Amino acid sequence: MIDIESIVKNAKNAFIKTMTLDNSIKNQALFNIAKKIEQNKKRIFEANQRDVENAKTLLVEGTINQAAFERLKINEAKLRDLIKGLDDLIKLDDPVNKTIWQKELDDNLILKKISCPIGVIGVIFEARPDCFIQIASLIIKSGNCGILKGGSEAMNTNTLFSLLVDEALDETKDFPKNAISLVYSREDINKMLSYDEYINLIIPRGSNKLVKYIKENTKIPVLGHSSGICHIFTDENADFNHTLDIILDAKTQYPSACNAVETLLIHKNYPYFENLKNALIEAGVEIDENPIQWDIEYGAKKLSIKLVDSVETAIEHINKYGSGHTDAIISNNKENIEKFMNYVDSSSVFSNCSTRFSDGFRYGFGAEVGISTNKTHARGPVGLDGLTIYKYKLYGKNDTVAPYATGEKVFKHKYI
Amino acid sequence: MIDIESIVKNAKNAFIKTMTLDNSIKNQALFNIAKKIEQNKKRIFEANQRDVENAKTLLVEGTINQAAFERLKINEAKLRDLIKGLDDLIKLDDPVNKTIWQKELDDNLILKKISCPIGVIGVIFEARPDCFIQIASLIIKSGNCGILKGGSEAMNTNTLFSLLVDEALDETKDFPKNAISLVYSREDINKMLSYDEYINLIIPRGSNKLVKYIKENTKIPVLGHSSGICHIFTDENADFNHTLDIILDAKTQYPSACNAVETLLIHKNYPYFENLKNALIEAGVEIDENPIQWDIEYGAKKLSIKLVDSVETAIEHINKYGSGHTDAIISNNKENIEKFMNYVDSSSVFSNCSTRFSDGFRYGFGAEVGISTNKTHARGPVGLDGLTIYKYKLYGKNDTVAPYATGEKVFKHKYI
Numbered sequence: 001m002i003d004i005e006s007i008v009k010n011a012k013n014a015f016i017k018t019m020t021l022d023n024s025i026k027n028q029a030l031f032n033i034a035k036k037i038e039q040n041k042k043r044i045f046e047a048n049q050r051d052v053e054n055a056k057t058l059l060v061e062g063t064i065n066q067a068a069f070e071r072l073k074i075n076e077a078k079l080r081d082l083i084k085g086l087d088d089l090i091k092l093d094d095p096v097n098k099t100i101w102q103k104e105l106d107d108n109l110i111l112k113k114i115s116c117p118i119g120v121i122g123v124i125f126e127a128r129p130d131c132f133i134q135i136a137s138l139i140i141k142s143g144n145c146g147i148l149k150g151g152s153e154a155m156n157t158n159t160l161f162s163l164l165v166d167e168a169l170d171e172t173k174d175f176p177k178n179a180i181s182l183v184y185s186r187e188d189i190n191k192m193l194s195y196d197e198y199i200n201l202i203i204p205r206g207s208n209k210l211v212k213y214i215k216e217n218t219k220i221p222v223l224g225h226s227s228g229i230c231h232i233f234t235d236e237n238a239d240f241n242h243t244l245d246i247i248l249d250a251k252t253q254y255p256s257a258c259n260a261v262e263t264l265l266i267h268k269n270y271p272y273f274e275n276l277k278n279a280l281i282e283a284g285v286e287i288d289e290n291p292i293q294w295d296i297e298y299g300a301k302k303l304s305i306k307l308v309d310s311v312e313t314a315i316e317h318i319n320k321y322g323s324g325h326t327d328a329i330i331s332n333n334k335e336n337i338e339k340f341m342n343y344v345d346s347s348s349v350f351s352n353c354s355t356r357f358s359d360g361f362r363y364g365f366g367a368e369v370g371i372s373t374n375k376t377h378a379r380g381p382v383g384l385d386g387l388t389i390y391k392y393k394l395y396g397k398n399d400t401v402a403p404y405a406t407g408e409k410v411f412k413h414k415y416i
Numbered sequence: 417m418i419d420i421e422s423i424v425k426n427a428k429n430a431f432i433k434t435m436t437l438d439n440s441i442k443n444q445a446l447f448n449i450a451k452k453i454e455q456n457k458k459r460i461f462e463a464n465q466r467d468v469e470n471a472k473t474l475l476v477e478g479t480i481n482q483a484a485f486e487r488l489k490i491n492e493a494k495l496r497d498l499i500k501g502l503d504d505l506i507k508l509d510d511p512v513n514k515t516i517w518q519k520e521l522d523d524n525l526i527l528k529k530i531s532c533p534i535g536v537i538g539v540i541f542e543a544r545p546d547c548f549i550q551i552a553s554l555i556i557k558s559g560n561c562g563i564l565k566g567g568s569e570a571m572n573t574n575t576l577f578s579l580l581v582d583e584a585l586d587e588t589k590d591f592p593k594n595a596i597s598l599v600y601s602r603e604d605i606n607k608m609l610s611y612d613e614y615i616n617l618i619i620p621r622g623s624n625k626l627v628k629y630i631k632e633n634t635k636i637p638v639l640g641h642s643s644g645i646c647h648i649f650t651d652e653n654a655d656f657n658h659t660l661d662i663i664l665d666a667k668t669q670y671p672s673a674c675n676a677v678e679t680l681l682i683h684k685n686y687p688y689f690e691n692l693k694n695a696l697i698e699a700g701v702e703i704d705e706n707p708i709q710w711d712i713e714y715g716a717k718k719l720s721i722k723l724v725d726s727v728e729t730a731i732e733h734i735n736k737y738g739s740g741h742t743d744a745i746i747s748n749n750k751e752n753i754e755k756f757m758n759y760v761d762s763s764s765v766f767s768n769c770s771t772r773f774s775d776g777f778r779y780g781f782g783a784e785v786g787i788s789t790n791k792t793h794a795r796g797p798v799g800l801d802g803l804t805i806y807k808y809k810l811y812g813k814n815d816t817v818a819p820y821a822t823g824e825k826v827f828k829h830k831y832i
Binding site: 015016019020103105109111118119196200201215216219221223239242245246248249250253319337341342343345346347348349350351352353354356357358362363364374375376377379380381389390391392393394395396397398399400401402404405411413 | 639
């Protein structure tokens, strides 16, 4: 029986220490985690094998699907990627304690806006157990504390990863205890959601249903993406080959990704409409020109297609049916491109490239904690920056507001 | 009977237009609002007089208190401040469409992070009707749309302000309709809170109870401050006169402000403890050295006082009982100052100055939509920046992710 209250309170106490940790200590912690993974490959594979064996039954029963089953597996390549990811994070600048700006309010009265970590972050993720290491390392590098809930199918792997992280942090000089915890069950989530005084942010990485459930059951701010209804609009002057390349990449390179395209909007005067349709069908993409609704996330090699009158109609359709995730235009008309990029109200808007670029690694963030379709705090792929906030530091020399209130003194408000 | 659904949906439609408005159009709108106020002073005073007359009954009944009654009144000075505030906002840079950074993901594949408005913002404010103009103008300048709910005591004044804003926006070329709306009742709030698909942010400016109620009854992100339990820690080496000046300013200059000090923590070796206490009492400040709890927001000329062993004990007390609003240290010891500024987990941390500086005007933001004790999105005094978010724009030249996935191509990730 896990005592969630203790975990949550301990995390909050640990935060007072992690929030001011030197970058060198945080990097040492990440280095130690990489070393632990390297040294314990055999144990990791064994633990993972137990999860995979158990999951075979779940697969037969239909409790999990083939894709989830595949994501559960940890192999040499995945561990190599994890270690590479940790190395990348070590190389990134400390996101914390950066001066965003400073200004003189008056002589000897200096206001500084300084980046800092958020606090205790709860992350709920699905079957893929390598997530545990990725998320823990982002939380460590950003000076936060984390309470992570992995998929129950990956319990053996997650438990071992959690143990290895504990050991690595224990062996890191001056790194506080209880910064990263693993919890297990649905009930643990429900308890977590009630600790809004201790947990500052919840990041659900999972189905629509999960995100919705969490938003409905907590006062804690939630960072997540609802769904990935991504569009590509093909303008009337778009080239045929490039259009086909981009759409095939956006739909077939990894159809179950949230940044895969779901709806094609094609200008009614596009001359290659039939050719495009045939080429897509030939590539194994199912086409629906009369979908029951326009906000379907197929997650499979299937596309809704609609003819539209103009770039304006395309924008209107996207703002109405899209999920604010990633939308692209293929066009040679610069004016239409700018219109699209400005008026489509999505976290990522692209011109002449695949929607699949919408990703923290591809954006150069080192890693991502998820993709946000929120309109506040962090939007789009969320890396280290999205795990920080700021505080104001005001350095005075025995200053009072009274003389400014009476007009005896006047603020300078000069950036320095 | 107000149709909240129409108001909310119309605001969302208006946002697609306000989000890309030129700064010149937004400034013209602010100029027109200032002009309307200037031209309609007499009507404003008349409307306000009706509210004041009605409020006299409420005051006698005890429905509102004297402070709320005073805040209701609009006089020449308040209108002058409003017009000055509009002028200041006009002079500020457009917070929208700023390039936060841009980088080459690869040749001819340019990623830009661009500031943009959030969307539809619901603001619930208390008796002070000048708030309507201040909040509306911040929302206009930041390219958002707003649904504002004022105090029912100020209904006549708010209704006239809303009418004048409507007229000013109507007379602004290319400014969309329905960008700013006023709603009236508690029931309107409850309806608003259910439109999480249309409203992107709720800002309650009012009592603790109101903020709590709103957080419990909506899935919309809420930006607000819980309470203002501000502390001043007086270190052992602090000078007597400066300490007294700062504390008097922080407690008595405007005792009901949320940034007024509520608790003094005094180093046990501070030699002037008794002198300080006597001087405060002489200045009419009531002292409680044995309060029933340490998180009381007096909002009056009253202070809790506690002796502490060290700066570390002070920090611990503040992180335990504070509300993360504003906390200050008075000290000549640089090491203790830095320790305090780094380890106190509050939105504003001050050294050797009054907590009352914690304010959007004093920070040079032109105006503030409120002070946030949130740990995400915006913290401390919130001005125009807190009403913006960002979007990613990716400009490609027919790029697909496949060659990066296979390793055929490698990202550059170079800031430009």
